[in-house]
Amino acid sequence: MSKEITIYDIAEKLNLSASTISRALNDHPAIKDVTKKRINDAAIEMGYRSNFFAKSLRSKSTMTIGVMVPKLDSYFLSTVISGMEKVANEAGYTILIAQSLESEEKEISNAKTMFNSRVDGLLVSATFGAKNINHFQLFLNKGIPTLFFDSILDFKNTPKIVIDNFLAGYDATQHLIEMGCKRVFHITGNLRRKVYYDRYQGYLEALKDNNLSFSEDMLFVTTLSLEASYEVSQQINELERKPDGIFVSNDTCAASIMISLKRMGFRFPEDISIIGFNNDPITQIVEPRLSTINYPGEEMGEIAAKNLINHLSGNMDIQLTNTIVLRHELLVRGSTKPV
Numbered sequence: 001m002s003k004e005i006t007i008y009d010i011a012e013k014l015n016l017s018a019s020t021i022s023r024a025l026n027d028h029p030a031i032k033d034v035t036k037k038r039i040n041d042a043a044i045e046m047g048y049r050s051n052f053f054a055k056s057l058r059s060k061s062t063m064t065i066g067v068m069v070p071k072l073d074s075y076f077l078s079t080v081i082s083g084m085e086k087v088a089n090e091a092g093y094t095i096l097i098a099q100s101l102e103s104e105e106k107e108i109s110n111a112k113t114m115f116n117s118r119v120d121g122l123l124v125s126a127t128f129g130a131k132n133i134n135h136f137q138l139f140l141n142k143g144i145p146t147l148f149f150d151s152i153l154d155f156k157n158t159p160k161i162v163i164d165n166f167l168a169g170y171d172a173t174q175h176l177i178e179m180g181c182k183r184v185f186h187i188t189g190n191l192r193r194k195v196y197y198d199r200y201q202g203y204l205e206a207l208k209d210n211n212l213s214f215s216e217d218m219l220f221v222t223t224l225s226l227e228a229s230y231e232v233s234q235q236i237n238e239l240e241r242k243p244d245g246i247f248v249s250n251d252t253c254a255a256s257i258m259i260s261l262k263r264m265g266f267r268f269p270e271d272i273s274i275i276g277f278n279n280d281p282i283t284q285i286v287e288p289r290l291s292t293i294n295y296p297g298e299e300m301g302e303i304a305a306k307n308l309i310n311h312l313s314g315n316m317d318i319q320l321t322n323t324i325v326l327r328h329e330l331l332v333r334g335s336t337k338p339v
Contacts, residue, residue, distance in 0.1 A: 005048040014042055065308060066119035067097045068110055070127050070151065075252075075280045076297045077125065080149065083301025084123060091309045093120075100127045111135035121145040121308045126153050128193035145311050145318055149304050151195060159321040161304050165195050168293045168328045169202025172247045172275050175291070177210050179273050179336050181245030184212070187220045187232055187257065188249040199249050199277070218243070224250040233260035244272055245336075251276035255286045258335060269337035279331060288334030296326050 007021040014021070016039070024031045024039040025048075031039075065088055069077050081097065088095050096119060100107035107127045114122060115138055122139055124146060133153055139146045140158065149161040176184050186203045189196040200219075207214050217239070222228035229252075236242060236257075248254035254276030258268055266272055268288055276283060276292040283290035303324060311318040 005046045010039065010042050010046060010048060013046065014039065061120055062118045063092055064094050064096050064117065064119050065305070066114035066117070066122045067095055068107065068114065068122065068124045069097070069099050070102050070125060072099045076278045076295055079297030080301035083298035084305040087302050087305035087309065093309065102127050108135045111138065115139065119144070120312055123304050123308060124148050125150040128190060145308055147304055147308050147318060149300055151193060157319045159307060159318045160323045161300055161326065162323065163295060163326050163328045165198035166202040169199030170206045171330050172277065172293050173203045173206035175330055175332065175336060176245035176247060176273055176275060177206060177212065179245070181273055182212060183218070183241065183243050184245040184247060185218045185220065185243040186247050187222060187253060189222065189224045191221060196249055203247055224253040226252070226256050229253045229256035230260050233257050233264065236261065237264045246272060246274040248274065249277045251278045251280035251283050251290060251292055255282045255290055258286060258290070268335050273336040275336055283333070291333045291336040292331050294329040294331050300326055
């Protein structure tokens with residue numbers, strides 16, 4: 001194993017003092033630009049690595065924010081992280097990202113990694129159905145600010161950023177009913193996840209308010225994957241009483257269901273109206289274009305990062321913030337029909 005290069009090695013090579021090397025590597029204004037370039041070039045050539053952890057111990061800050069999410073293969077979460085990175089980078093912070101893959105064990109491991117990496121704060125979209133939440137209590141006990149977004153946990157004195165998923169589910173279903181639909185199906189993810197449960201409850205309330213009946217065969221609880229959408233399409237095609245409206249809690253699944261059912265002979269929106277959720281790019285590609293609920297992911301990420309950084313800067317106390325509810329928007333396109 002090769003020897004770790006230090007500022008003293010660079011100082012010896014360039015015949016300069018160690019203090020000059022240190023100031024140059026930290027971009028001190030007292031060091032001339034030409035000298036900084038010479039020192040930085042030598043550092044790169046020699047393979048010098050800054051002792052990040054030693055610096056963070058002295059400053060009591062790593063200028064790093066931890067971000068924990070269930071999965072990274074979601075367009076919505078990618079827009080959230082994009083918003084976070086934009087705000088964090090402008091403020092001089094680096095983001096450390098980890099995904100749990102919906103595994104409680106992996107989430108616990110990720111939390112320990114974030115804690116041991118001495119992140120200054122934590123932004124979390126939690127794994128659904130987790131029974132053990134002590135790994136987050138570790139941060140709160142240490143005074144490390146933690147903010148939950150999208151998929152939240154019920155911690156006291158921790159801020160949360162969400163949309164009103166109940167109202168969004170209600171609005172999506174109400175739109176289908178206003179378009180003349182009488183038998184509206186709902187395709188959703190695991191109802192142990194609060195976002196899906198709340199949308200389902202909004203769906204049920206809209207049916208109730210319009211005196212429309214609900215039966216168990218109108219609800220499909222799936223993984224919302226492409227494979228699941230094909231299976232749902234086959235089951236719908238085999239039903240004696242088919243839907244005239246479908247509300248899906250995910251745009252990719254909604255688009256895939258529409259494509260599969262079109263291949264089976266269904267027309268959209270003439271036979272079935274369908275609406276998705278999130279406003280993913282796929283909504284603009286399929287034909288007809290998919291009606292959906294716009295979930296402001298980038299805005300959510302920006303607000304989450306701004307609140308956390310403002311707290312770290314001493315400009316606000318996020319513990320005084322309870323829940324921030326962002327506005328969703330119904331986007332009506334060609335997949336839903338007028339009466």
